[in-house]
Amino acid sequence: MTKRTSIMIALAVAIVSAMLAVAIMANGPKPVATFRVTAEKTERVLAVVGRVRPNDLVQVRPVNPGQVIRLLHDEGDRVASGAPLAVIKSTVEQAQAEAELARLAAARARAAEVRQSLSRTTTLFERGFAARAALDQARAASRAAEAEVTAAAASHRATTARTREFVVTAPMASIVLARPIDNGQVVTTTTTIFELGAVTGFEVEAEVDEAYADTLRPGMAARVSPSGSRTVYRAVVSEVSPKVDASTGGRRVRVSPEPIPRLAPGRSVDVTIVVGPAESLIIVPRQAVVDATVAPRVLVVGLDNIARSRPIRIADWPSTNAIVESGLKAGERIVLTPAEVATGSRARPLQPER
Incomplete structure (x- = not known):
């Protein structure tokens, strides 16, 4: 036998051996990744x-609409309760407040004059130089003048209070989280001009x-x-x-x-x-569960290395892994990639690191 013939025979034997190995591997158990089921102490979270x-989070809005003429704070500022935050233009309201103040001054002057007249009439009546009717008339005029003073004072307070409403103040000690407007902007009663958050x-x-x-x-x-x-x-x-x-x-x-x-x-x-x-629960990777939302099941690899389908019940609860309520017990092996393994086929389990 020549050297060349020996080489050809060896090559033929190697090819046949390789073909046999491929055939054995094709027909033998398929290596699959499995998961060893264990019961673990786990919280349900x-x-x-x-x-x-x-x-406390407050959206500050103005009581009255108008043009913002001054913003007194910016984002990040700490403000005390009642501190002014912004000023809204109130020219008309200020003029009304001045007019009401003038009416109050006039009413007080009129009341002082009437009181002096009442004092003189009372003196004349006591000396017999004035009739009772004149005294009664002077007293009525005095009461009317005092009522006018009261009414003018109340009107002035109302106008002043309305004018103060054009100065927006902080409802609590807080920090300015946002100031979504700028000077000169016209705002309405639904416009948020500051967002305040509690400081503690x-x-x-x-x-x-x-x-x-x-x-x-x-x-x-x-x-x-x-x-x-x-x-x-x-x-x-x-x-x-x-x-x-x-x-x-x-x-x-x-x-x-x-x-x-x-x-x-x-x-x-x-x-x-x-x-x-924390309680003892069986938890398996969700990838191992087939038809999890309809009829959940897993492929269990028995001692005979045959993968069999088994229905399980899983808890309807959002979690990374599936919580198995029934159908599995500790120590069993399940297939991690069920889509790659046919039910009833032989499998060669590969235990991955958990």
Whole structure:
């Protein structure tokens, strides 16, 4: 046998061996990624994204429409309760207040004159030089003059109070969060000229789907973490809105962190509300569940390495993984990629890192 013949025979044997190996692999058990089911102590939680807001948030609007002639504060300023924020043009109202002040001065002068006349008439009556009718007339004139003074004073107070309403003041000690207008702008009674937030305390507000909000109650424990941060703060549910927003189908939920961190209003925060205490639950990756919304099932790999379909019941609860209420028990293996494995086929489990 020549050297060339030996090489040809060896090559033929290698090709046949390779073909046999391919055939064996094609007909043998398919390697699949599996997941070993275990029962774990797990809390049932609801995770949503909320926003930081002050405990008290006020949209300041003017009592009267007009042109803003002076803005006294800007975003970030701290203001005391009652501090002036803006001035709206009130030329006519100021003129009316001056006119009412002049009427009050005239009424007081008239009342002083009538009082002097009453004093003289009283003296003449006591000396017998004036009739009682003249005295009665003088007394009536005095009462009328005093009434005119009272009416003029009330009118002046009303006009002055109306004029003061053109100076917009802060309803509470607060910080200016927004000032959406500029000097010279004409505003109405529905125009927000300042947004104020309480200087102490804040809460996190989130919207929860109505299907899950019914399980929430004030006092429930929660955790909050500013988006992009690993810091976690303890919190408690402080309020659950009694109504559903018809436009979004959600209910407003507020949580109060303890202690209160320093976060800017409007900052997005990850909120985790603990709905149920830690209990032993079977949790599997959602990718392993077939037809999760209609008839959930998984492929279970038995001791004979055959993948069999099994119906399960999963909790209707939003979570990263599926919470299995029945159909599986600890120690069983399920296929992680059921779309790649036919029911009843043989499988060679590959246990991935969990």
